[in-house]
Amino acid sequence: MRLFLGNLPFKASEEDLTDLFQSIGVTPDSIQVMRDRQTGQSRGFGFAEVPDDQGNQAVQAVNGRQVMGRAIVVNEARPMAERGDGGGRPPRNRY
Numbered sequence: 001m002r003l004f005l006g007n008l009p010f011k012a013s014e015e016d017l018t019d020l021f022q023s024i025g026v027t028p029d030s031i032q033v034m035r036d037r038q039t040g041q042s043r044g045f046g047f048a049e050v051p052d053d054q055g056n057q058a059v060q061a062v063n064g065r066q067v068m069g070r071a072i073v074v075n076e077a078r079p080m081a082e083r084g085d086g087g088g089r090p091p092r093n094r095y
């Protein structure tokens with residue numbers, strides 16, 4: 001099950017979050033904190049892959065829990081919405 005992790009402290013690392021999940025008896029397959037491409041700074045959210053049979057347990061135990069002074073948000077990740085081509089204008093004719 002893929003989980004969305006939101007309102008993460010900017011200093012939280014993948015290792016910190018792995019420790020958090022392991023403290024409740026859930027062993028995540030992977031955890032990824034999303035980072036800014038240019039600065040490498042955390043964007044305050046991420047994703048965790050956990051076994052399907054442990055997903056609901058993880059959401060109930062970790063959602064709202066204080067981590068480094070912030071109440072984190074944990075819920076089942078939704079598929080990414082379709083995005084447009086990034087512009088509202090037609091391409092310019094370069095000829």
